[in-house]
Amino acid sequence: MAAARGWLRKVAAVAGALPGGGGPGRAPGPAPDTAAPATAALYVHWPYCRKRCSYCNFNTYVVPAVDEAAVRACLVREAQTLLRLSQVHSVTSVFFGGGTPSLASPGTVAAVLEAVAGAAHLPAGAEVTLEANPSSTSASALDGFRAAGVNRLSIGVQSLDDAELRMLGREHTAAEARKAVEAARGLFPGRTSIDLLFGLPGQSRDAWAQRLEATLRLCDDHISLYQLTLERGTALAAQVRGGALPAPPQDLLADMYQTARNVLVAAGFRHYEVSNFARKGALSTHNLSYWRAEQYIGVGPGAHGRFVLRAEGGCSREARVQTLEPVAWMREVQSQGHGTRSRAVLSPLEQLEELLTLGLRMDEGITHERWGHFSPQLSLQAVFGEPGEARALQQEGWLVLDSGGLRCTWAGLAVLDSLLPDLLWQLQRVLGAARRPPRGAAGERAGGGARGL
Numbered sequence: 001m002a003a004a005r006g007w008l009r010k011v012a013a014v015a016g017a018l019p020g021g022g023g024p025g026r027a028p029g030p031a032p033d034t035a036a037p038a039t040a041a042l043y044v045h046w047p048y049c050r051k052r053c054s055y056c057n058f059n060t061y062v063v064p065a066v067d068e069a070a071v072r073a074c075l076v077r078e079a080q081t082l083l084r085l086s087q088v089h090s091v092t093s094v095f096f097g098g099g100t101p102s103l104a105s106p107g108t109v110a111a112v113l114e115a116v117a118g119a120a121h122l123p124a125g126a127e128v129t130l131e132a133n134p135s136s137t138s139a140s141a142l143d144g145f146r147a148a149g150v151n152r153l154s155i156g157v158q159s160l161d162d163a164e165l166r167m168l169g170r171e172h173t174a175a176e177a178r179k180a181v182e183a184a185r186g187l188f189p190g191r192t193s194i195d196l197l198f199g200l201p202g203q204s205r206d207a208w209a210q211r212l213e214a215t216l217r218l219c220d221d222h223i224s225l226y227q228l229t230l231e232r233g234t235a236l237a238a239q240v241r242g243g244a245l246p247a248p249p250q251d252l253l254a255d256m257y258q259t260a261r262n263v264l265v266a267a268g269f270r271h272y273e274v275s276n277f278a279r280k281g282a283l284s285t286h287n288l289s290y291w292r293a294e295q296y297i298g299v300g301p302g303a304h305g306r307f308v309l310r311a312e313g314g315c316s317r318e319a320r321v322q323t324l325e326p327v328a329w330m331r332e333v334q335s336q337g338h339g340t341r342s343r344a345v346l347s348p349l350e351q352l353e354e355l356l357t358l359g360l361r362m363d364e365g366i367t368h369e370r371w372g373h374f375s376p377q378l379s380l381q382a383v384f385g386e387p388g389e390a391r392a393l394q395q396e397g398w399l400v401l402d403s404g405g406l407r408c409t410w411a412g413l414a415v416l417d418s419l420l421p422d423l424l425w426q427l428q429r430v431l432g433a434a435r436r437p438p439r440g441a442a443g444e445r446a447g448g449g450a451r452g453l
């Protein structure tokens with residue numbers, strides 16, 4: 001009870017300090033999004049692969065033949081519909097992901113980009129990324145994608161060791177991956193990213209160090225580094241569960257991640273996001289949009305979006321998910337212009353939870369300005385600057401809250417997942433308390449109503 005009283009006192013102090021006349025009982029909420037400039041990033045999902053990798057549980061399909069003309073028409077139509085519904089006037093970046101979008105023809109990429117440029121402004125030089133698999137990236141194909149408007153490539157190298165690539169069920173060899181990266185660097189200098197996996201079953205500390213050295217000899221200025229997760233239902237997870245392959249120990253995984261950070265930073269990379277490293281300013285504009293909780297539109301089977309439905313007079317950010325299965329998705333797009341399976345208005349708390357969870361993934365963290373856009377009445381300082389979990393995490397050296405905003409320290413970024421539950425709990429508690437009317441105020445309202453009767 002004493003603790004509860006302490007929190008009530010704290011909330012009263014916080015609420016009293018709200019800018020803009022906010023006081024106890026006044027619900028903190030996001031700024032009306034309609035006041036914000038109508039810009040968005042656009043994600044386009046190509047849902048097909050030639051073969052399923054042993055670790056993959058993405059929304060991807062292996063089919064005997066793809067009716068590319070039909071898929072293209074649906075991607076174009078859905079992009080036009082969602083751009084109209086969101087009334088986005090400028091698209092800041094486009095990302096073709098999958099699946100294996102490098103299996104699509106450059107004509108499909110060009111058609112989608114033309115539709116985007118027709119429905120909204122697509123600035124010259126806006127980042128347009130294509131995810132590519134080394135097995136479908138001949139120099140002529142890459143040249144075609146460049147002519148279609150792609151100006152950045154993200155290549156799924158995953159490993160530079162043939163035995164590891166076989167275990168992962170990848171279609172390509174290490175030599176093919178090298179060739180693909182070299183060809184891409186020739187066509188997209190400074191704008192070729194590579195994806196790499198670590199923590200593979202049986203992968204030793206030394207083997208990982210060798211992969212990192214080989215990567216540094218090959219890479220351009222951006223690397224995405226992911227710890228392999230053994231997803232339920234995948235062939236690789238079944239092999240590990242059945243004892244055919246060893247599960248990587250947790251301390252080894254942590255050690256591999258730290259090794260990679262140290263090696264890449266020593267090589268001039270900035271560790272700008274939990275899984276992403278860039279040098280010479282080659283950060284991914286598109287992915288920054290997600291982490292900064294900006295608007296984004298998802299087109300294609302299973303794509304996710306976060307935007308305001310301005311065409312319907314909306315002023316709240318919605319979470320939107322498109323129908324997963326490509327044939328069902330195409331039927332819906334053909335009949336109603338889009339294949340949205342679910343829509344949900346995000347509450348102020350949900351928006352702040354997303355902002356917190358994603359924003360702390362970046363080394364820049366969450367700026368006061370960005371937080372203020374979503375929470376104009378309850379500042380970062382008001383939520384996380386008071387005694388509580390965040391203060392304790394700051395004192396322990398995991399977190400910083402200063403004039404730049406809230407962010408993880410170098411040590412904190414490596415253990416973000418373990419910090420978030422405490423921070424989310426503090427956010428929920430402070431927001432919930434700030435929204436509850438104080439007892440006196442509620443009583444007055446009730447009394448006033450009674451007098452009116």
Ligand code: SF4
Pocket residue numbers: 048049051052053056057058060098099100133156
């Ligand atoms: S290429 Fe990528 S999306 Fe396709 S099966 Fe492999 S991991 Fe999954």
